[in-house]
Amino acid sequence: MSTTFLVIRHGESEWNAQRRWQGQADPPLTDLGRMQAHAAVEKLGTFDLLASSDLQRARSTAEIIGHRLGIELLPADSRLRETDVGEWQGLTVEEIEAAYPGYLARHERPPMFESDASVISRFTSALADLSGACPGGQVLVVAHAGVIRVMRRALGVSDPRIPNLGGCTFTLLHRPNGTDLTVGDIIELVDHGAISEAL
DSSP states (O other), rough: OEEEEEEEEEOOOOOHTTTTTTTOOOOOHHHHHHHHHHHHHGGGGSSEEEEEEEEHHHHHHHHHHHHHHHOBBOOOGGGGGGOOOGTTTOBBHHHHHHTTTHHHHHHHOOOSSHHHHHHHHHHHHHHHHHHHHOOOOEEEEEEEEEHHHHHHHHTTTTOOOOOOEEEEEEEEEEEEEEEEEEEEEEEEEEHHHHHHHHH
């Protein structure tokens, strides 16, 4: 028995527009972000459950999609939150480079940055609980680019930049001696150029 998850990134937030690292800060969606959520519905199929992070950029995206698809949104789950970026929260790439020269190029992180092990533990726990509530079903999860990328690296596949309303599938297979988690290719649900021109 397996459960399939389509895990997608939220729509554009105010800090996305300012190119600031968000982590677990909670800026709202922009008008463009709301348009992206509406546009994504055109590419989505049917799902048995809809879940989201408790951060408002993910929650608002999920509310728009749920309303359009007629799916009830489950209570918010903090385990689906973005990686806590510690000292980098609210900073632009230029500000990070000025304060932490060379860290980004070397893939180094500041002391308070959440570990991959922490992200993997909480995210897989959330998926396991959702799978228990929907064995053999299809679940849509609105989360964050950072956690998706951490999970992809952990599963040994590429972790390219994920655009707003992009994401990938994860499949949780239940076996007699445990579970296996596999991951699919990156998908994009919206044409960002067309939406930007419509604003």
